[in-house]
Amino acid sequence: MVAHLLRLKLTLLRNSLKRSTWALIGVILGGLYGLGMLGLLILALFAFGTAEAEIIRNVVVIAGSAVVLGWIVVPMVSSGIDMTLDPARFVTFAVPMPQLIAGLALGAVIGIPGIITLLAALGQVGIWRLYPAAAVVAVVCAILATLLCVVASRLAATAVMSLTSSRTFKDVSSMVVLVPIILLGPIIAGIAAGFEQSVGFAGELAAILGWTPLGVFWAVPADVADGAYLTAALRFAFGVATLALLAWLWQLSLARALVTPAHNAVTRKAAGNLGFFSRFPATPTGAVAARALTYWARDPRYLGSIVIVPLVPLLMLFFAYQSGDFTMLNFVGPIIAFLLAWSISADISYDNTAFWLHLSTGVSGWADRAGRALAVAVIAAPAVLVFTVGPLWISGSLEQLPVMLGLSVGVLLTGIGFSSVVSARYTYNVPLPGESPLKTPPGTGFSMFAVQIIGWLVLTALVLPELGLAIAYFVTGNSVFGWLTLVVGGVLGAALLMGGVKLGGQWYDRRAPELLQAVAVNK
Amino acid sequence: MPLSPGPAGGPAFPESPALVIRGLAKRFGEKIAVNGVDLDVPTGSFYGLVGPNGAGKTTTLSMATGLLRPDHGQVWVHGVDVWARPLEAKKLMGILPDGVRLFDRLTGEQLVTYAGLLRGMDRDTVAERVADLLRALDLTDDAGTLVVDYSAGMTKKIALASALIHAPSLLVLDEPFESVDPVSAANIRDILNSYVSSGGSVIVSSHVMDLVQRMCDHAAVIAAGTVLAAGTVDEVRGDSSLEDRFVELVGGRNTAEGLTWLRTS
Incomplete structure (x- = not known):
């Protein structure tokens, strides 16, 4: 069954490319661009490996947390997200829950965002090349972090599934998301200014994020590099527990969603208000x-x-x-x-x-x-x-x-x-x-x-x-x-x-x- | 409901048929959708246009109502050439197209009002007729709901109301009963029957043969863009039922034994 879901996802991906030559060329160009950026990123991570361990920790934890946050937020606000394996579509099939969970999670990794996240996370190993123990830990943590991204994202998607079927929610969220996109330049500049103004800011931010689900897996290799093995073990345990908790919540919400088909509750209104007419x-x-x-x-x-x-x-x-x-x-x-x-x-x-x-x-x-x-x-x-x-x-x-x-x-x-x-x-x-x-x-x-x-x-x-x-x-x-x-x-x-x-x-x-x-x- | 072809929308040439189609043809790329259709819809008739999916019913009706420019052929509504004098022809017609969107961010009441005002009717007449139509189609309780939140059947009904608002003398309805519940369908049939008996003409497309046989007095069978048979329902069906005659004309019935595993006993 897991294999079936994966094959379904691959077929959908392939068929969506077959629809038009130009779309295919677009995807190839986009893919090459993405791969190029990914290559640059991995090179940059590799080159950055000579920096101080403290700075490496800050960079990895903050950037990694941003990625996890992106995975959670995007499905909540975007109605154009990839919902090819939308749980709502499996309502009529009797798929056993554990297999459905595994299939949906792996299916989410296959797909361009999932693969890029996984490769970038693995590329993070390069930054730890001067600390062999940390590098080994980083491989494990990279995979777990990608899984965390996927599970958190699917949990968010399932949680808002009943909401996204409501037209009002869709209308409002699609407009709210415009604001940060238009103000992206000032927002980035603001964050950059924050880093410039206080040297300790990045360190404090990374320290806090390291104990939240967002940054926990990204901080473990840094602990190992510091030689703080006890902290590393504690943090790793916290991360695994978080992942397990999220997976459990996802399963609960999925089980509920599967027996509560989405519906759009509409209050009936009688005549009498012609508005602008x-x-x-x-x-x-x-x-x-x-x-x-x-x-x-x-x-x-x-x-x-x-x-x-x-x-x-x-x-x-x-x-x-x-x-x-x-x-x-x-x-x-x-x-x-x-x-x-x-x-x-x-x-x-x-x-x-x-x-x-x-x-x-x-x-x-x-x-x-x-x-x-x-x-x-x-x-x-x-x-x-x-x-x-x-x-x-x-x-x-x-x-x-x-x-x-x-x-x-x-x-x-x-x-x-x-x-x-x-x-x-x-x-x-x-x-x-x-x-x-x-x-x-x-x-x-x-x-x-x-x-x-x-x-x-x-x-x-x-x-x-x-x-x-x-x-x-x-x-x-x-x-x-x-x-x-x-x-x-x-x-x-x-x-x-x-x-x-x-x-x-x-x-x-x-x-x-x-x-x-x-x-x-x-x- | 006292719906009848109003004086303003009355036939320009009462003696001419409600709808005359001659040699209508349309090609989309390689595919010939409509291949020389001739139809005569007499004034005061209830005309059923039947055909399998993809037969060219919607394309024919779109061209007949001025929504799609034909490659060949001509259409007259009560003697008015639809493509030469479109504004006059459109005053005589009420249209319910299939497979198109509505301005669905309006409420049901606003949408029907909009259709009336676009036709240049005065505000009081529009308000009165909107209230009548909403009541007749059992939409009064949902009049203030946005059309986007309507069910499929309600959407059909509100579109039908928009087609009736100016009391046209010819109604062109593409699949008017699709997804409409049986009670509403019966109400709509009553409205249409009284409309026809007061002198109006209706052409409906459908693939529900029973409905056409019971409801219509005239029928045309269309397949692959050509009219296979046309005339009164009795002429078209002969001795058999309309459904049997239709299958005989169109073909494609699958009589082989199949799906034996589906039998439960």
């Missing part, structure tokens, strides 16, 4: 706007764009602190205007086949385009206003308000107009309705990047008048150019918005059935 005019345009705005409020793929908005100034603030140059902060407004305006450039791709409703009701292209533009404007206008005025006000450079407001308004209006044209003409694979906004669908590839890059270039060209005037303002310091930027941004932007909605509408009227067919490919 009762606040917008009862016209096709108003209805499209209300629908789009409801999605901005409820669909994680759209909410992701909103979550990013307040993070942009945070990110820029961080880089401003790093460089000591705060002038870039004044450009937060135009940047947010660009991000939000561009976010509807794939609106029909996001609708996926639900778009048939627009087609079958014969809604005009103008109403479809205008409604979507209106919805994003409702969200973007206040956000752009706040983030244009705010930084100028804080930095006491309100005299730049006309020029920056002109840029923001110009970029926002032009961008929405241009997106209205783009989404009526080009569709590409985006995360499907209900999927995590981070998920990259298969076959995304070239067309998407081409549309994005060319789109950005065209958009830049369209706002050149405002840009030129703004540059003239900053070069000459003449406030006339500032006011001119505001006027041109408003007037030209409004004209391009109307033109974009009109042109997009015409293209839509001509090609709506083809659009439906294009999005249906990715369903």
